[in-house]
Amino acid sequence: MLQTLVHYSLHFIVPGLIARVFFPEYWVKAWLIMIATMLVDLDHLLASPIFDPNRCSINFHPLHSFWAIAGYCILFFIPKFRVIAVGLLFHMLTDFQDCLW
Template sequence: MPGLIAWVFFRKNWKKAWLIMVLTMLVDLDHLLADPIFDPNRCSIGFHPLHSYWAIGAYCAMFFIPQARIVAVGLLFHMFTDYIDCLW
């Protein structure tokens, strides 16, 4: 999906946008702070520091900064997919 998003919305620099969006998956490193590290029944949103509502608000604000927009899109897409996991 990051590749498709990059190609559709950032076509001029889609390879760079794709790489940046793939790198935003590093946001999951905050799972290492949890005990246990992985719990299949735990919702990441609101639990891990980089998945907190404050962090998501910061990602939304980043969207309006042109230099940070690609990072914001990657992080917000990541939060969206984690939220879908919470619904399941």
């Protein structure tokens, strides 16, 4: 229960705080973009079972692979895609903390 609470707080609340601090002039838009990056979880539909609480998503699902994460890091250095990259990278960090539980 605590893991689920922490996980979803990190997915929804913390991106809002990040947006407010680092993108103050358009923080609501930045927050919504970061929330939209959760579409990266569509790659979970390729797994069987779709949800396994004991599975580490990092490097298991295609959009959670080290190659994908490297791509998200590259996106960070392109100003037009920075908010998206921050959302994706924070998403990966959130999913990684699940691997540590």
